Amino acid sequence: MTDPTSTPPALPETDHPTSLPDALSLRDFFEALLRRPTDLARHEGGNGAAALRNFGIIAATSMFVFGLVLGTFAYHEQLWAAPLKLGGGLIFAGLICFPSFYIFSCLSGSDASANHLAATLGGMLALAGLLLLGFAPAVWIFTQGTLSFGFMGALAIGSWLIALFFGFRFVITSLKAHGARQTGPILIWCTIFLLVSLQLTTSLRPILGRSERFLTDEKKFFLQHWAESMDQLLPNPDDNTETANSKSW
Numbered sequence: 001m002t003d004p005t006s007t008p009p010a011l012p013e014t015d016h017p018t019s020l021p022d023a024l025s026l027r028d029f030f031e032a033l034l035r036r037p038t039d040l041a042r043h044e045g046g047n048g049a050a051a052l053r054n055f056g057i058i059a060a061t062s063m064f065v066f067g068l069v070l071g072t073f074a075y076h077e078q079l080w081a082a083p084l085k086l087g088g089g090l091i092f093a094g095l096i097c098f099p100s101f102y103i104f105s106c107l108s109g110s111d112a113s114a115n116h117l118a119a120t121l122g123g124m125l126a127l128a129g130l131l132l133l134g135f136a137p138a139v140w141i142f143t144q145g146t147l148s149f150g151f152m153g154a155l156a157i158g159s160w161l162i163a164l165f166f167g168f169r170f171v172i173t174s175l176k177a178h179g180a181r182q183t184g185p186i187l188i189w190c191t192i193f194l195l196v197s198l199q200l201t202t203s204l205r206p207i208l209g210r211s212e213r214f215l216t217d218e219k220k221f222f223l224q225h226w227a228e229s230m231d232q233l234l235p236n237p238d239d240n241t242e243t244a245n246s247k248s249w
Contacts, residue, residue, distance in 0.1 A: 029054040033127045037166075040123070041174035048115055055122030062129030063087040066159075067207075069136045073143040073152055074210045081214060082207050089200045094121050097193045104189040109181035112174070120174045127170050128163035135159040149229045152208055157201070157226075164194060198222045 020032060020043050029051070032040040067083030102117055112120070142155055168190045175186055201207065202222040204215060 024051075024054070026054050026057065029126070030058060030130075033058070033123065033130055033170075037123075037127060037170050038173050041120070041170055042177040048119060051119040052115075052122045055119065055126040058126040059090070059122065059129040060087055062126070062133040063090055066129070066132040066136050066139070069140045069143065070152075070156060070208060072140060073208045074206075076210060078206075078208070078210060085204045085207055089204050090125060090197065093193065093196050093200055094125060097121075097189070097196055100192055101189055104185040105175055105180065107185040108175055108183070110175045110178045112178035116174075116178065120171055123174070124167035124171050128160075128167035131163035131166060132159055135163075149208060153226065153229060156208070157198070160197070161194075164190075164197070202226075 020036065020039055021028065024032070024043070029040070032043075063086050064083045067086035068079065070086065071078040071080070071082035098118065098121060101121060102114060105112060105117055139155060139159065142152060146152065171190070172180075172183060172186055176183075180186065199222050202220055202225040205225070206216070
């Protein structure tokens with residue numbers, strides 16, 4: 001019988017390192033974003049030109065694949081147009097939101113440099129892109145099984161909201177590691193970026209449907225566009241180009 005007063009055997013040591021290596025490769029960035037985003041946000045190698053380059057590669061590749069999956073909803077020109085719009089749109093969103101990101105990071109008390117903030121923004125998009133990449137197989141199943149714009153639009157937006165949640169958490173962790181004492185200004189910026197990205201889903205339409213135009217010239221608020229698209233099925237641009245252009249996501 002086992003003596004209840006005996007000391008239990010020590011657990012074997014794990015092979016996982018306690019800290020990230022000083023020099024991070026593209027693979028290290030990939031794995032750290034998923035497994036140890038908090039450590040990566042605090043790592044010195046997580047900022048600067050090298051980090052921004054690696055984050056950019058991860059984000060662009062992930063967004064391209066997810067856009068390609070969305071393009072299979074309508075096929076034809078959307079196989080190249082949807083990835084281009086999705087990847088280009090998010091890069092554009094990051095660029096136009098970077099000045100406000102710098103301002104609100106300063107208001108939060110962070111002492112992060114502009115280079116670090118650029119890398120942090122790239123890390124946010126890279127982490128969000130990896131989550132979208134994980135959703136891609138499930139989304140592809142529905143692109144082949146339904147013609148409903150409402151359902152596909154809700155599925156794509158829902159995936160983006162989940163991905164952004166983890167991306168925003170990465171931003172907050174990174175800024176706190178660089179002296180941020182208030183989360184209010186950071187949350188305000190997160191809301192700004194969220195609204196900009198959602199508006200781009202309407203401004204860059206069609207992303208799911210087909211149209212003879214690459215971009216629409218019709219101005220519309222994204223909530224209005226979503227409401228009008230909920231009951232729409234996949235249109236044929238040969239039947240009514242103007243209707244297809246204005247109603248498709």
